Amino acid sequence: MIPILGTMTFAIPALLTALTEVPEAVINVESAGELRRLEDIAARCGRRVTVAVRVNPSRVHLTGSLQMGGRPSAFGIPEPEVPAVLELAAGLPHLDVAGFHVHAVSANLDAQAHLDYVHWCLDFAVRTARTAHLDLRVVDVGGGFGVPFEPDRRGEQPFALDRFGEGLSRLPVPAGLSVIFEPGRLLVADCGWYTAQVIDVKRSYGTDFVVLRGGIHHFALPTSWEIVHNFAVVNRTADGDPKGTDADADADPNADTDTDPRGTDPAGRAVTVVGELCTPEDTLARDITVGSVRPGDVIVFPMAGAYGYEFALAEFLGHARPRRVVLAPTDETIRAPGSQPAEPE
Numbered sequence: 516m517i518p519i520l521g522t523m524t525f526a527i528p529a530l531l532t533a534l535t536e537v538p539e540a541v542i543n544v545e546s547a548g549e550l551r552r553l554e555d556i557a558a559r560c561g562r563r564v565t566v567a568v569r570v571n572p573s574r575v576h577l578t579g580s581l582q583m584g585g586r587p588s589a590f591g592i593p594e595p596e597v598p599a600v601l602e603l604a605a606g607l608p609h610l611d612v613a614g615f616h617v618h619a620v621s622a623n624l625d626a627q628a629h630l631d632y633v634h635w636c637l638d639f640a641v642r643t644a645r646t647a648h649l650d651l652r653v654v655d656v657g658g659g660f661g662v663p664f665e666p667d668r669r670g671e672q673p674f675a676l677d678r679f680g681e682g683l684s685r686l687p688v689p690a691g692l693s694v695i696f697e698p699g700r701l702l703v704a705d706c707g708w709y710t711a712q713v714i715d716v717k718r719s720y721g722t723d724f725v726v727l728r729g730g731i732h733h734f735a736l737p738t739s740w741e742i743v744h745n746f747a748v749v750n751r752t753a754d755g756d757p758k759g760t761d762a763d764a765d766a767d768p769n770a771d772t773d774t775d776p777r778g779t780d781p782a783g784r785a786v787t788v789v790g791e792l793c794t795p796e797d798t799l800a801r802d803i804t805v806g807s808v809r810p811g812d813v814i815v816f817p818m819a820g821a822y823g824y825e826f827a828l829a830e831f832l833g834h835a836r837p838r839r840v841v842l843a844p845t846d847e848t849i850r851a852p853g854s855q856p857a858e859p860e
């Protein structure tokens with residue numbers, strides 16, 4: 516197994532120094548400047564280190580919502596500049612370029628497009644290595660496999676891993692070349708749910724707002740790009756028992772809500788779900804038709820296990836961090852390191 520390290524863009528000198536000490540590591544490098552810094556460090560440590568050059572392709576055909584490549588970006592070296600950077604690296608005696616790293620997209624659901632992308636990465640790597648007289652050993656094609664956030668509204672299907680695997684097995688890979696994947700979201704997204712209690716339901720100039728005891732300081736993923744993150748409403752009945760309803764379902768537009776002391780129920784109307792922070796940025800969903808939703812109910816966002824808790828703006832306004840509860844397969848509830856025990860509300 517090849518440890519691939521330093522993939523998280525622009526490693527600080529202390530990290531580069533630590534990485535040079537890892538035997539057989541391949542260090543992904545983001546820029547010509549980082550190559551030079553690594554050369555200095557490797558020279559000081561008296562070691563020769565193996566690197567992969569991160570490439571920002573000129574064009575990325577993937578349909579994924581988040582693109583770090585095919586456009587101006589802080590990530591990687593623009594494709595037209597790669598030959599010059601390889602020439603620079605060839606003159607740096609403590610660096611051994613073993614290949615390329617391309618992580619150009621995230622959240623892609625199209626298996627065929629992902630196959631085409633991997634195919635392009637391999638083809639690019641082989642062509643470029645041949646021209647530069649490189650001994651190509653590594654092509655790291657990054658992550659980017661998506662999960663369906665909107666299966667109901669947009670009919671999104673899970674990434675077709677079987678089809679992808681089958682296509683991969685037919686891709687020609689030169690002997691001695693390791694192809695590396697770095698999946699993130701696909702592995703853990705469906706391991707997490709974000710839940711927050713409704714503290715108010717109000718109407719403003721014709722728009723219904725559902726206000727949560729939570730928001731982007733707990734869970735910023737829905738605001739990070741233009742997805743509509745599916746959610747469900749778990750209603751608290753009068754006796755406190757939960758009764759789940761999916762957003763877009765169970766709407767009863769004729770329900771008489773004006774007499775309810777808990778306020779207006781926007782059942783059957785589109786709502787905007789906002790958090791408790793003092794900024795309009797704190798919006799988790801817009802224009803989603805819901806069934807009944809009242810203060811005390813709970814909103815549940817699935818697929819929150821990747822880029823969820825860690826990705827949130829935790830310090831903004833100094834609210835308490837959300838509780839993290841880890842459920843063991845046996846249903847036994849155990850505590851995550853640093854989290855508080857779950858208590859029934």
Ligand SMILES: Cc1ncc(COP(=O)(O)O)c(C=O)c1O
Pocket residue numbers: 522523618620621622657658659660697698699700701821
């Ligand atoms: C270099 C690199 N590789 C892999 C990943 C994982 O990506 P994903 O979660 O889209 O699979 C990331 C995520 O930020 C990344 O920066």
